[in-house]
Amino acid sequence: xxxxxxxxxxxxxxxxxxxxxxxxxxxxxxxxxxxxxxxxxxxxxxxxxxxxxxxxxxxxxxxxxxxxxxxxxxxxxxxxxxxxxxxxxxxxxxxxxxxxxxxxxxxxxxxxxxxxxxxxxxxxxxxxxxxxxxxxxxxxxxxxxxxxxxxxxxxxxxxxxxxxxxxxxxxxxxxxxxxxxxxxxxxxxxxxxxxxxxxxxxxxxxxxxxxxxxxxxxxxxxxxxxxxxxxxxxxxxxxxxxxxxxxxxxxxxxxxxxxxxxxxxxxxxxxxxxxxxxxxxxxxxxxxxxxxxxxxxxxxxxxxxxxxxxxxxxxxxxxxxxxxxxxxxxxxxxxxxxxxxxxxxxxxxxxxxxxxxxxxxxxxxxxxxxxxxxxxxxxxxxxxxxxxxxxxxxxxxxxxxxxxxxxxxxxxxxxxxxxxxxxxxxxxxxxxxxxxxxxxxxxxxxxxxxxxxxxxxxxxxxxxxxxxxxxxxxxxxxxxxxxxxxxxxxxxxxxxxxxxxxxxxxxxxxxxxxxxxxxxxxxxxx
Amino acid sequence: xxxxxxxxxxxxxxxxxxxxxxxxxxxxxxxxxxxxxxxxxxxxxxxxxxxxxxxxxxxxxxxxxxxxxxxxxxxxxxxxxxxxxxxxxxxxxxxxxxxxxxxxxxxxxxxxxxxxxxxxxxxxxxxxxxxxxxxxxxxxxxxxxxxxxxxxxxxxxxxxxxxxxxxxxxxxxxxxxxxxxxxxxxxxxxxxxxxxxxxxxxxxxxxxxxxxxxxxxxxxxxxxxxxxxxxxxxxxxxxxxxxxxxxxxxxxxxxxxxxxxxxxxxxxxxxxxxxxxxxxxxxxxxxxxxxx
Numbered sequence: 001x002x003x004x005x006x007x008x009x010x011x012x013x014x015x016x017x018x019x020x021x022x023x024x025x026x027x028x029x030x031x032x033x034x035x036x037x038x039x040x041x042x043x044x045x046x047x048x049x050x051x052x053x054x055x056x057x058x059x060x061x062x063x064x065x066x067x068x069x070x071x072x073x074x075x076x077x078x079x080x081x082x083x084x085x086x087x088x089x090x091x092x093x094x095x096x097x098x099x100x101x102x103x104x105x106x107x108x109x110x111x112x113x114x115x116x117x118x119x120x121x122x123x124x125x126x127x128x129x130x131x132x133x134x135x136x137x138x139x140x141x142x143x144x145x146x147x148x149x150x151x152x153x154x155x156x157x158x159x160x161x162x163x164x165x166x167x168x169x170x171x172x173x174x175x176x177x178x179x180x181x182x183x184x185x186x187x188x189x190x191x192x193x194x195x196x197x198x199x200x201x202x203x204x205x206x207x208x209x210x211x212x213x214x215x216x217x218x219x220x221x222x223x224x225x226x227x228x229x230x231x232x233x234x235x236x237x238x239x240x241x242x243x244x245x246x247x248x249x250x251x252x253x254x255x256x257x258x259x260x261x262x263x264x265x266x267x268x269x270x271x272x273x274x275x276x277x278x279x280x281x282x283x284x285x286x287x288x289x290x291x292x293x294x295x296x297x298x299x300x301x302x303x304x305x306x307x308x309x310x311x312x313x314x315x316x317x318x319x320x321x322x323x324x325x326x327x328x329x330x331x332x333x334x335x336x337x338x339x340x341x342x343x344x345x346x347x348x349x350x351x352x353x354x355x356x357x358x359x360x361x362x363x364x365x366x367x368x369x370x371x372x373x374x375x376x377x378x379x380x381x382x383x384x385x386x387x388x389x390x391x392x393x394x395x396x397x398x399x400x401x402x403x404x405x406x407x408x409x410x411x412x413x414x415x416x417x418x419x420x421x422x423x424x425x426x427x428x429x430x431x432x433x434x435x436x437x438x439x440x441x442x443x444x445x446x447x448x449x450x451x452x453x454x455x456x457x458x459x460x461x462x463x464x465x466x467x468x469x470x471x472x473x474x475x476x477x478x479x480x481x482x483x484x485x486x487x488x489x490x491x492x493x494x495x496x497x498x499x500x501x502x503x504x505x506x507x508x509x510x511x512x513x514x515x516x517x518x519x520x521x522x523x524x525x526x
Numbered sequence: 527x528x529x530x531x532x533x534x535x536x537x538x539x540x541x542x543x544x545x546x547x548x549x550x551x552x553x554x555x556x557x558x559x560x561x562x563x564x565x566x567x568x569x570x571x572x573x574x575x576x577x578x579x580x581x582x583x584x585x586x587x588x589x590x591x592x593x594x595x596x597x598x599x600x601x602x603x604x605x606x607x608x609x610x611x612x613x614x615x616x617x618x619x620x621x622x623x624x625x626x627x628x629x630x631x632x633x634x635x636x637x638x639x640x641x642x643x644x645x646x647x648x649x650x651x652x653x654x655x656x657x658x659x660x661x662x663x664x665x666x667x668x669x670x671x672x673x674x675x676x677x678x679x680x681x682x683x684x685x686x687x688x689x690x691x692x693x694x695x696x697x698x699x700x701x702x703x704x705x706x707x708x709x710x711x712x713x714x715x716x717x718x719x720x721x722x723x724x725x726x727x728x729x730x731x732x733x734x735x736x737x738x739x740x741x742x743x744x745x746x747x748x749x750x751x752x753x754x755x756x757x758x759x760x761x762x763x764x765x766x767x768x769x770x771x772x773x774x775x776x777x778x779x780x781x782x783x784x785x786x787x788x789x790x791x792x793x794x795x796x797x798x799x800x801x802x803x804x805x806x807x808x809x810x811x812x813x814x815x816x817x818x
Binding site for chain 1: 580581599600760773776782
């Protein structure tokens with residue numbers, strides 16, 4: 001038995017070595033017939049992507065990360081959608097903004113059907129919002145939940161729904177426009193929505209419907225919804241399949257799109273069967289301080305010391321292999337359309353970092369626990385440990401799996417935590433969500449951090465409906481944050497996605513998102 | 527009373543010489559390799575020019591003059607990591623073997639000598655441990671107790687004492703019936719006396735063989751656990767070097783695997799196969815019936 005064990009373990013090691021030895025032949029063989037057949041007849045287009053369990057794609061059961069909410073969005077439409085340039089009408093054909101931006105009337109597109117054949121009306125829209133206000137879905141803006149802000153959602157007619165708010169809000173349209181609309185006839189009786197995991201729970205009005213989901217294997221199968229109201233589906237089947245190595249799987253034709261690391265890109269760039277697209281830097285890692293648990297993090301100088309001690313460019317070079325840009329201390333991604341480039345750069349300066357630590361009057365030798373998830377994040381943790389050690393800051397890296405890390409963030413159970421996620425290209429109101437002291441949740445806010453000026457600007461930009469003036473406010477806000485360093489954006493990945501254009505080439509980037517697979521426009525003919 | 531005392535220095539040397547003479551070719555080579563690896567681990571600070579835990583050059587430099595075996599993605603010298611990593615692997619091997627081999631051996635002797643309920647209880651526990659699938663349970667325990675070297679050693683030991691216990695028990699049962707032991711017991715020799723004077727010296731070679739096997743098993747399992755991401759993620763054990771190399775995206779499509787992955791793998795293979803071959807030869811010496 002021990003022998004078996006040793007054999008097994010050795011076999012694992014061996015296999016992983018051998019696995020790399022035969023990638024080249026398989027590709028050409030498989031690519032050729034695919035391309036040939038497509039010319040002859042209009043065949044079923046099946047697109048396969050890397051799988052993984054991201055929860056059951058209902059607004060209540062998906063896992064709160066990009067791939068989870070994206071799958072939910074394939075099925076459930078929203079009032080607005082995003083394209084390459086900005087927000088576009090979707091379930092709402094048009095809308096009127098009345099009474100100085102406190103009243104919105106959405107005109108629902110006629111002829112929209114749910115995937116079970118029932119018509120979608122304004123009642124479903126109002127129901128969805130009211131239902132979410134009763135049962136909180138996985139992700140929703142606090143603005144929608146706030147009974148004192150969003151006063152009323154009223155059905156005016158079959159095709160009209162009216163929202164009344166206390167005051168104008170620059171992000172209202174976008175926020176409300178992204179809420180997933182669910183069918184009243186299915187959800188009205190459901191009292192425990194997070195436990196509602198029946199096939200009926202995934203009936204939406206979107207272009208794809210879920211036909212199979214396997215939690216254990218992390219597989220999903222979506223098929224085109226034939227009665228979809230909008231643009232024709234460009235593919236028939238979308239499958240998420242388990243893969244062990246995305247590069248290998250892409251080469252062997254097991255999947256049709258994958259993020260390809262810098263060192264391997266040349267392999268695909270020279271192959272006419274593949275196309276590479278560069279992603280905008282809207283996915284990034286940030287280092288967060290727990291100011292509630294460790295009051296010394298409330299001292300600006302300590303946080304600035306971290307910023308001076310960390311060499312973000314080194315992280316870009318080593319961990320992202322050059323396919324990233326260093327984060328801005330003003331938080332917004334340098335690729336964001338409202339990025340303020342005129343900010344202190346915090347070039348690495350160990351002397352300054354040490355001075356700041358001494359000046360902050362910390363009596364003990366600074367030593368902190370850094371919580372990271374597995375894989376790449378461990379490596380980031382190791383580099384940070386090395387860099388901070390040079391400034392006299394001791395770091396102990398603790399690695400847990402991603403879900404545990406996320407859960408510990410929600411509980412505020414960490415000293416320093418590294419977290420990577422998307423969304424850095426979204427409406428800059430996320431600066432308010434992260435740093436306004438009114439935001440007290442651990443997931444979105446920064447408990448313990450409070451700067452009255454930040455609070456004031458954050459609140460003001462939200463009410464400012466004049467775009468130019470709002471932009472100014474956001475620029476100032478970035479300046480304040482760059483001075484305060486409430487958290488450290490380490491780097492934002494650019495990276496390349498490579499896809500097999502002979503199988504499917506409809507991939508697009510919407511204006512504020514890094515992943516072409518996360519938006520449904522990538523799956524529609526336009 | 528002429529039995530050579532284990533503690534006598536000359537006796538030990540004579541014993542080792544005797545063993546060396548009886549070893550086959552593979553056994554001898556294995557022993558030399560093992561000794562070299564041990565020396566490498568012990569004198570790691572003198573054998574390396576670069577630190578093993580922080581970067582000392584540009585990332586992913588191929589083997590060459592500056593870095594003997596190249597560097598990994600963070601620019602940490604691979605030769606340094608392998609030298610210091612040998613300490614982790616050997617420590618895991620040694621301590622697991624000591625804990626499990628001695629623990630299991632003692633349990634086996636007690637079970638055999640006492641008989642009755644201690645024997646039944648111990649052997650039932652052994653039965654249970656034998657049927658439990660090791661790796662899955664170890665993965666669960668490693669996750670549960672957190673990933674530190676101590677925990678890994680303890681978990682490994684917990685799961686590997688049963689084989690030596692069973693083996694030693696059967697030998698001790700036979701030994702118990704020997705006339706000299708019966709006579710000694712008759713003259714009033716207590717459990718402790720018999721244990722240290724007779725059972726332990728007699729059964730030690732056998733325990734040694736089990737321990738060498740356990741060490742090999744423990745080293746591979748530690749590497750596997752690390753490879754699966756369950757070791758201490760910032761330590762520099764061989765398994766972890768392999769883990770980091772394998773999780774480097776697209777490593778097989780780059781030249782990096784030729785040093786980053788292959789060298790630690792070679793060392794791991796050398797260590798484990800040497801232990802296995804040495805164990806096989808020693809087994810033949812301890813129990814001539816095995817070798818024809």
